[in-house]
Amino acid sequence: MLPNDFYMQPTKTVAEQLLGKQLTRIWRGKKLSGIIVETEAYLGLKDKAAHAYGGRKTERTKAFYLPGGHSYIYLIYGMYHCFNVVCGDETRPEAVLIRAIQPTMDIENPTNGPGKLCRELKIAKPLNGLPLNAPPIFIEDIGINIHKCDIKRGPRIGIDYAQEARDWALRFWIRNNAFVSRN
DNA sequence: CCCATGATGCCCT
DNA sequence: GGGCATCATGGGT
Numbered sequence: 001m002l003p004n005d006f007y008m009q010p011t012k013t014v015a016e017q018l019l020g021k022q023l024t025r026i027w028r029g030k031k032l033s034g035i036i037v038e039t040e041a042y043l044g045l046k047d048k049a050a051h052a053y054g055g056r057k058t059e060r061t062k063a064f065y066l067p068g069g070h071s072y073i074y075l076i077y078g079m080y081h082c083f084n085v086v087c088g089d090e091t092r093p094e095a096v097l098i099r100a101i102q103p104t105m106d107i108e109n110p111t112n113g114p115g116k117l118c119r120e121l122k123i124a125k126p127l128n129g130l131p132l133n134a135p136p137i138f139i140e141d142i143g144i145n146i147h148k149c150d151i152k153r154g155p156r157i158g159i160d161y162a163q164e165a166r167d168w169a170l171r172f173w174i175r176n177n178a179f180v181s182r183n
Numbered sequence: 184c185c186c187a188t189g190a191t192g193c194c195c196t
Numbered sequence: 197g198g199g200c201a202t203c204a205t206g207g208g209t
Contacts, residue, residue, distance in 0.1 A: 040201070049201070060193085060194060076192095076202060077190080077191070078190075097201060114201070156201070158200085158202070
């Protein structure tokens, strides 16, 4: 498992360092696993694309304010879920969206998008706010090292409404990886 | 290739 | 009531 300190680094760093880590969901006795290949950082207070922008705290965004290393999961477009890793402490409501994984175990369908990977890993509201260091969902370092030169970055997807934050290069992905949502 | 649209439910002002 | 951190599909160029 990743130590708690890992999630207390600057959120951009966490987003980069999560590339190559393994996400595992235990479901009906099976291990559903994949390597994280694409992420996006969301920087609460100053980031107009983030649900916690300006410190907004509602029933939905509560988990955003948990200590780093917990999940933040929400429903989008009435039919998909998005899975985030909370970073920092309650004074720094930030998170990393997991946008794509490369399947390693017991996954049959594509996971090259935030909605699709949640569908495949059976990630939904009941897992919201859980720590990510124990079943039923956890992230671990399995010894894959991604070279700095193999990490690409660019603007985030689907946040054109976010004014100046629209152009911030907070999306990270592994270069030439076939399982990212887009290059 | 690009752009437009519908599905569908909840959140938030 | 408007809009959304998405996806699949269908049509035009």
